[in-house]
Amino acid sequence: MTILVIAEHNHSAVKPVTLNVVAAARKIDSDVHLLVVGTDCGGAADAAAKIHGVTKVLKCDSPEYQKRLAENMAPLIESLAGEYSHILAPATTFGKNVMPRVAAKLDTQQISDITAIHDADTFERPVYAGNAIATVKSSDDKKIITVRGTAFDPVAAEGGSASVEDVAAAGDSGLSSFVKQELSESDRPELTAAEIVVSGGRGVGSGENFDLIEKLADKLGAAVGASRAAVDAGYVPNDYQVGQTGKVVAPQLYIAVGISGAIQHLAGMKDSKIIVAINKDEEAPIFGVADYGLVGDLFDIVPELTEKL
Amino acid sequence: MKVLVPVKRAVDYNVKIRVKSDESGIELNNVKMSMNPFDEIAIEEATKLKEAGTVTEIVAVTIGPAKAQETLRTAMAIGADRGIIVETDTPTDIGGVEPLAVAKTLKAIVEKESPDFVIMGKQSIDDDSNQTGQMLSALLGWSQGTFASEVQIAEGKATVTREIDGGLETIEIKLPAVITTDLRLNEPRYVKLPDIMKAKKKQLDVMTPDELGIDFTPRLSVVKVVEPPARQGGGKVADVDELIDKLKNEAKVI
Numbered sequence: 001m002t003i004l005v006i007a008e009h010n011h012s013a014v015k016p017v018t019l020n021v022v023a024a025a026r027k028i029d030s031d032v033h034l035l036v037v038g039t040d041c042g043g044a045a046d047a048a049a050k051i052h053g054v055t056k057v058l059k060c061d062s063p064e065y066q067k068r069l070a071e072n073m074a075p076l077i078e079s080l081a082g083e084y085s086h087i088l089a090p091a092t093t094f095g096k097n098v099m100p101r102v103a104a105k106l107d108t109q110q111i112s113d114i115t116a117i118h119d120a121d122t123f124e125r126p127v128y129a130g131n132a133i134a135t136v137k138s139s140d141d142k143k144i145i146t147v148r149g150t151a152f153d154p155v156a157a158e159g160g161s162a163s164v165e166d167v168a169a170a171g172d173s174g175l176s177s178f179v180k181q182e183l184s185e186s187d188r189p190e191l192t193a194a195e196i197v198v199s200g201g202r203g204v205g206s207g208e209n210f211d212l213i214e215k216l217a218d219k220l221g222a223a224v225g226a227s228r229a230a231v232d233a234g235y236v237p238n239d240y241q242v243g244q245t246g247k248v249v250a251p252q253l254y255i256a257v258g259i260s261g262a263i264q265h266l267a268g269m270k271d272s273k274i275i276v277a278i279n280k281d282e283e284a285p286i287f288g289v290a291d292y293g294l295v296g297d298l299f300d301i302v303p304e305l306t307e308k309l
Numbered sequence: 310m311k312v313l314v315p316v317k318r319a320v321d322y323n324v325k326i327r328v329k330s331d332e333s334g335i336e337l338n339n340v341k342m343s344m345n346p347f348d349e350i351a352i353e354e355a356t357k358l359k360e361a362g363t364v365t366e367i368v369a370v371t372i373g374p375a376k377a378q379e380t381l382r383t384a385m386a387i388g389a390d391r392g393i394i395v396e397t398d399t400p401t402d403i404g405g406v407e408p409l410a411v412a413k414t415l416k417a418i419v420e421k422e423s424p425d426f427v428i429m430g431k432q433s434i435d436d437d438s439n440q441t442g443q444m445l446s447a448l449l450g451w452s453q454g455t456f457a458s459e460v461q462i463a464e465g466k467a468t469v470t471r472e473i474d475g476g477l478e479t480i481e482i483k484l485p486a487v488i489t490t491d492l493r494l495n496e497p498r499y500v501k502l503p504d505i506m507k508a509k510k511k512q513l514d515v516m517t518p519d520e521l522g523i524d525f526t527p528r529l530s531v532v533k534v535v536e537p538p539a540r541q542g543g544g545k546v547a548d549v550d551e552l553i554d555k556l557k558n559e560a561k562v563i
């Protein structure tokens with residue numbers, strides 16, 4: 001068996017989640033190829049070749065892949081699918097957007113967001129917002145899979161020496177075009193890859209008050225997250241959202257500030273190693289999952305914590 | 310323009326679900342069911358577009374048991390002009406009608422109805438697959454605008470702002486297209502009693518998977534469904550000093 005992993009990258013470098021997906025692939029078979037699709041993506045392909053456990057890098061470098069629109073990505077992956085038993089991508093908005101198109105064209109039932117691998121056909125995946133874990137066995141010849149990165153420890157980014165092979169582009173579909181992007185700019189670590197995450201909820205009260213959360217995060221070298229309530233209230237942008245429909249994180253330390261702990265938020269963070277909850281309502285459900293709960297006013301506690309750390 | 314809005318009957322989002330003791334699935338007997346919240350956002354968006362004059366007809370479609378007709382009536386109370394149910398007793402949450410089969414069914418409906426676009430939820434809150442819209446778009450050879458937080462429809466094209474991991478992305482897609490909705494696209498309206506009464510009189514067509522030539526045999530068999538490992542929480546600290554001490558010396562995470 002040979003596994004194809006679709007790399008997530010920014011053309012010049014590979015994104016960390018790719019290392020988690022390669023780790024998942026290696027649990028199925030040690031022959032893992034990595035596909036890097038982009039525009040002027042030589043940097044990412046070279047980085048991909050160094051990843052531990054990657055046996056070959058396929059590079060498709062062509063102008064139509066600048067923004068990796070699903071309508072252009074899917075036919076390319078489909079054209080390369082032939083020799084592979086499994087095709088894996090991260091369960092990020094990129095993977096979620098592209099892979100079902102590939103699966104449908106190959107008449108395959110995709111397995112989304114896997115968190116464990118039993119054997120080449122059998123996988124675990126969370127359902128019902130993570131309130132149940134289903135073990136499913138696929139009868140399809142080819143498996144199309146998206147992988148929850150936080151469920152697999154990453155392979156090393158260095159140490160490999162795979163060959164890089166160019167593959168032919170599949171052309172522009174002409175169906176869609178890129179208009180613009182508004183990305184949050186931050187020097188902080190990426191939310192899904194951070195060792196420490198500090199998140200704020202509705203209790204923080206306003207976008208200005210989120211400064212408190214950010215100062216604590218910066219003291220700890222942490223990423224900043226938020227509950228859906230804080231995002232819906234407009235305190236922070238949507239990409240901060242941790243939860244069932246936002247990002248799923250599993251850092252070493254998760255600090256929840258002014259977050260009550262709705263089911264949909266817990267679904268996104270309950271696999272963190274250590275959870276700290278700071279909330280004035282001692283009945284808040286977040287304390288039920290917290291290792292260290294501190295009941296009190298976040299506007300007193302957070303500045304004190306930031307100062308004393 | 311004509312729009313098709315697929316909707317799904319799923320467990321209500323406020324329900325605390327329970328795993329069946331034989332580990333075969335989720336207990337759905339005597340559990341409150343509602344329209345999947347993302348689909349409610351889709352039908353709301355279609356209704357707004359109709360109120361704005363962009364859309365002239367909204368057709369809601371569902372796949373599920375006879376009781377899912379209630380979900381279609383809800384869609385019609387919000388704004389759908391008529392409804393189609395593809396009736397089946399095969400479960401629609403896990404281990405039954407899978408996204409690929411749903412996409413094939415919807416493709417058959419699209420071929421009968423010829424809508425200008427399809428708008429639907431990005432995922433259902435039971436199996437959380439997030440596949441059907443993308444699969445439908447691929448099977449039809451259409452464009453897609455997934456995880457939409459803003460949609461503008463013009464002649465022959467749609468401009469869709471998408472919620473992506475790093476922030477927001479705006480794309481322009483050719484119609485016909487499939488658009489899938491994210492949470493912040495709109496806030497669905499409360500349905501008023503007169504609208505519920507009116508919805509009861511709207512046209513509702515019943516179809517079968519056989520009529521459409523669709524096979525619902527699942528490709529994934531469910532080996533088991535279990536509860537996630539319980540987390541031992543509930544620990545408390547008295548103050549910031551104790552918290553820092555515990556994080557440094559007990560948990561060793563800072």
